[in-house]
Amino acid sequence: MAKVVKFPLPDPEKFGPVRVQKKRSVEPKPPGQLNLFTGAKIVRLHQLSEFEEALMIDNQGDVNEARKLYQKAIDDGDSLADAYCNLGILEWQEGYTTKAIDNFTLSLKNDPRHFEAHYNLANLYGEIGNFPLxxxxxxxxxxxxxSFPNSYFNLGLTLAMNKEFPEAVLVLQRYRQLTSPDNYKQADDLISKLQQAY
Known part of the structure; x- marks a missing residue:
């Protein structure tokens, strides 16, 4: 007889998107000869870059204006990976899954180690049921x-959905090590149910 294991529903914030909150600094170039053939730089009269202005408007909740400003930042080459990532979040929240995936992927094309883009893609794939991705x-x-605990919690849930129960337990135990005791109950409940399943 098959055993039915009911998993607790995750807290919404664990599966929620993670927005890039500030412009990443550019890696310093190694010392050596200066490149005399770099492109011209536009000098802005105010302190905010296109990306920073888009982020400010986004945080104020003006989705349409934020979308335009993120696109302008992309067009101007300002913080490409960050702008694509945050634009992907806007598309995701509006229900445009394909556009969101495209933007997260473009973010990764510009920065293959972009944490927020990987995390958001994982959440989106989890939401649509593509657990292997x-x-x-x-x-x-x-x-x-x-050191970001929510990645472990969500990976644990994903492994559980893939019926990889022992691996899920190990990942959730790592989550417990990284989070505060306030968050233990949900992880402990899930660990207990997973251990009963195998």
């Missing part, structure tokens, strides 16, 4: 940012 992107996000 969700697993890959959670694992990559953990490689990039090993």
């Amino acid at each position: 969700a697993k890959v992107h959670y694992e990559v996000s953990i490689e990039i940012e090993p």
Whole structure:
């Protein structure tokens, strides 16, 4: 007889998107001869870059204006990976899954180690039921940012959905090590149910 294991529903914030909150600094170039043939730079009269302005408007909740400004930042080459990632979140929240995946992928094209893009792609794939791809992107996000606990919790849920119960328990135990005791109950309940399943 098959045993039915009911998994607890995750807290919504664990599966929610993670927005890039500030412009990433550009890696310093190694010392050596200066490149005399770089393109011209536009000098802005105010302090905010296109991306920073888009982020500010996005945080104020003006989705349409934020979308335009993220696109303008992309067109101007300003923080491409970050702008694509945050634009992907807007598309996802509006229900445009394909556009969201495209933007997250473009973010990764510009920065293959972009933590938020991997994490958001994993969440999106998990939401649509593509657990193998969700697993890959959670694992990559953990490689990039090993101290972010929600990646472990969500990976644990994904492994559970893939019926990889022992692996899910190990990942959830790691989540417990990284999070506060306030978050233990849900992980402990899930661990207990998973251990009963195998």
